[in-house]
Amino acid sequence: MPPPKKASAPAPKPPRSTAKKQSSKAGGVTMDVCLRVDSPKIREMEKQAAHRRGFKWALGLIVVICFLALLKITVQESILKNPQFELRDVAVQTSGPLTVEKIVRATLLTRGENLLTINMRALHTRLRQLAPVKDVAIERDFDAGLMTLRITQRQPVAWLDCPKLGMVAGRSEVGYLLDHEAVPFPCDVVTESLTALPVIRYSALAQKTAGVAIQDLQLTSALKLLHELEERFEQGQPQVRSLDIQTPYSMVATFADKSVITFGVDDLDVQLARLDRIRLEARQRRWEIGTLNLLARQNVPITFRQPPDLAGLQPESPVPVTLSKSTSVR
Known part of the structure; x- marks a missing residue:
C-alpha cells in the first residue's frame, strides 16, 4: 500500500507592495512591473x-x-480701552529728603495709562535707582484707578563733606548725606532738620558712589562714634556738631559747648567711658572743657576755657614740725 502523501504547505502570499514598482522572477528572469496607473x-x-x-x-x-x-478687538475694548483700568492718580507714602515730586517724575507714569499694561518690574527698578531709596512697595487699585507707592528712604544721620570730590555740606545739589550704613546720597532740598545734622569732614576720601555703601574703616568708625555721641546727647551731654577725620588713626569732634575732643579710631568704648567720667566731673565742678585728647592712655591732656576750680583736688601743704634736741624719731 503506497504511503499517504503529505499535504503540501500553502504557498505564502506575496507582500502587499506600496512602492511604485515591484520586482518578480519568472523563469529566472527579473522583471520590473509598474503598479501606478497614470x-x-x-x-x-x-x-x-x-x-x-x-x-x-x-x-x-x-x-x-x-x-x-475678534479676540484682539475684544481685549482692546473690554480691557485696554476700558476706562475702569485707567490710571487716575499716583499716591506716594514716604518720609525723607527725597521729594514726592521727584519720585513721581522718576516713575514715568502718565494719567490715563492702563494699569494692566504697566511694567511693574521696570517701575520698581526705576525707583530703586534713586540713591536715597532703600526699599519700594507698589500697589494697584483698579477700582479707584490709583497707584500707591510706598517708598522707604534712607534716613540721614550726617553730612559728608569732601570738597575734593565735590561734596559740600549744607548745600543742595552738591551736598551729600550719609545714613548709618555709610551710604551717601545727594540732597535736593535743604530743610531745617537737615541743617541741624552734624558734619563729617573727610578730605582724604578716595571715591564716592551715590547709593553704594563706602567701605572705609575711618568713616565707619566716625559713624559709630557719632551714634554713641548722639545717644549721650539725649542723656544730657553736649551735642556733637562736626567730626573731622584728620589722620588714619585720629578724628576730632567739635561740640555745641565749643569743646574740641580728639578720639582715636580704635578702642572707642574705652575712650567713651573715659569721656563719661570727665564729663561727669566737669558737670559737678562746673568746668568748661576747652580741649581734650583721649588718644593718650595716661595723663590725658585737657584744657579749660575758664580757670577751673581745683578746690579739694590739690594736696594740702605739709605742716612743719619742730623737734627738740631731746626728741628722738625712730
Missing part, C-alpha cells in the same frame, strides 16, 4: 483633490485669523 482622468481627479485640500486649509486659516482679530 491617465488624464486620474491626474484631473488628483488635481481636484489638491484644490479641495487647499481650500480647506485656506478656510481654516481665515477662520483662525478672524478669531484672533
